[in-house]
Amino acid sequence: MIHNFNAGPSILPREVFEEASQAVLNFNNTGLSILELGHRTPVFQAVIDEAIALVKELMHLDDQHEVLFLHGGASTQFFQVPMNLLNENEVAAYTDTGVWASKAIKEAKLYGHVEVVCSGKESGYRQLPKNFQFPRTAKYLHLTSNNTIYGTQWHDYSAFYNAGVPLVCDMSSDILSCELDFNKFDLIYAGAQKNVGAAGVNLVIVKKDILGKVDRQLPTMMDYRNHIENGSLLNTPPVFAIYVCMLTLRWLKAQGGVSAIEKINNQKAALLYNTIDALPIFKGTVAKEDRSKMNVCFVIEDPALEKAFLDTCKENGMIGVKGHRSSGGFRVSLYNAMTLGSVEALTSLMHDFAKKNG
Numbered sequence: 001m002i003h004n005f006n007a008g009p010s011i012l013p014r015e016v017f018e019e020a021s022q023a024v025l026n027f028n029n030t031g032l033s034i035l036e037l038g039h040r041t042p043v044f045q046a047v048i049d050e051a052i053a054l055v056k057e058l059m060h061l062d063d064q065h066e067v068l069f070l071h072g073g074a075s076t077q078f079f080q081v082p083m084n085l086l087n088e089n090e091v092a093a094y095t096d097t098g099v100w101a102s103k104a105i106k107e108a109k110l111y112g113h114v115e116v117v118c119s120g121k122e123s124g125y126r127q128l129p130k131n132f133q134f135p136r137t138a139k140y141l142h143l144t145s146n147n148t149i150y151g152t153q154w155h156d157y158s159a160f161y162n163a164g165v166p167l168v169c170d171m172s173s174d175i176l177s178c179e180l181d182f183n184k185f186d187l188i189y190a191g192a193q194k195n196v197g198a199a200g201v202n203l204v205i206v207k208k209d210i211l212g213k214v215d216r217q218l219p220t221m222m223d224y225r226n227h228i229e230n231g232s233l234l235n236t237p238p239v240f241a242i243y244v245c246m247l248t249l250r251w252l253k254a255q256g257g258v259s260a261i262e263k264i265n266n267q268k269a270a271l272l273y274n275t276i277d278a279l280p281i282f283k284g285t286v287a288k289e290d291r292s293k294m295n296v297c298f299v300i301e302d303p304a305l306e307k308a309f310l311d312t313c314k315e316n317g318m319i320g321v322k323g324h325r326s327s328g329g330f331r332v333s334l335y336n337a338m339t340l341g342s343v344e345a346l347t348s349l350m351h352d353f354a355k356k357n358g
């Protein structure tokens with residue numbers, strides 16, 4: 001058995017793989033593959049309608065919020081957001097909490113002024129910044145909810161909710177993993193390949209009234225309003241990737257929705273962090289209060305044992321445990337589809353390894 005702890009693209013529920021593979025051969029008994037289906041057919045319209053309805057239902061969105069499925073991954077949103085929201089002479093506030101946040105900052109600077117209101121750089125991004133203020137004149141405040149590479153995650157949004165400016169959030173690696181008041185955000189985006197589905201599509205949730213306020217000319221494909229008007233069918237959408245999202249969202253609903261999956265996610269994270277803390281040979285790399293429940297980063301105290309631990313993981317079918325190339329050590333991703341059983345298998349392996357090498 002393989003336990004897939006990859007950070008992205010990552011594990012999806014077994015049922016989703018089975019149903020998606022069936023649909024490649026014969027989609028809903030149409031005699032056609034999902035891969036050859038026209039995107040303007042009633043059968044595909046039903047897929048995208050259901051995907052949008054499930055996002056709205058699972059996130060409890062109000063009718064001011066539109067749900068879009070767009071191309072280009074989260075990295076396209078790094079520039080599409082400022083293109084649509086920020087005039088050249090205006091300021092946007094950004095939080096610098098890691099690699100992805102820094103990339104979002106770099107792109108935003110192409111379109112207007114960026115004020116970095118806080119940075120975790122000094123702590124090597126192993127701690128989230130505390131005590132910061134937002135310029136009330138900012139056009140919006142940009143956050144990264146979960147920092148996939150360093151393993152930090154915001155757990156308290158009250159300061160942001162009270163910032164008094166529109167909130168934009170990159171939720172690529174923790175969307176739908178825990179309950180949040182999603183209506184408090186004006187724009188949310190997430191590459192699907194971590195918690196929502198297959199690579200190739202980006203989930204964007206936008207509050208209509210923040211759009212249409214910039215002076216610049218927007219290319220047709222870059223203007224969110226065109227995608228809203230066309231129900232995410234402005235051009236050929238990533239049909240298969242959207243289908244896989246729909247199946248994953250259906251699965252999530254069948255699990256009991258976000259509140260139910262959050263309970264399991266809490267158990268998985270608690271089990272793994274408690275194991276790291278209990279075994280002296282391992283050490284968590286992130287400040288305890290900022291630890292991510294999705295990406296758990298840790299190191300082994302004796303670097304000579306690092307390779308031995310990775311080899312042991314591999315021998316036992318545990319893949320994706322190696323840390324990101326920029327931070328080293330280990331990173332274990334615990335997205336929604338990861339089972340508690342797989343985390344138990346890993347923690348028992350860690351106990352055995354510590355006994356032999358401690």
Ligand SMILES: *Cc1c(COP(=O)(O)O)cnc(C)c1O
Pocket residue numbers: 008072073074075076100144146147148170171172173191192194
């Ligand atoms: C993976 C990731 C991205 C990049 O996503 P792409 O779809 O590859 O562009 C952006 N932000 C966060 C937080 C991520 O984890």
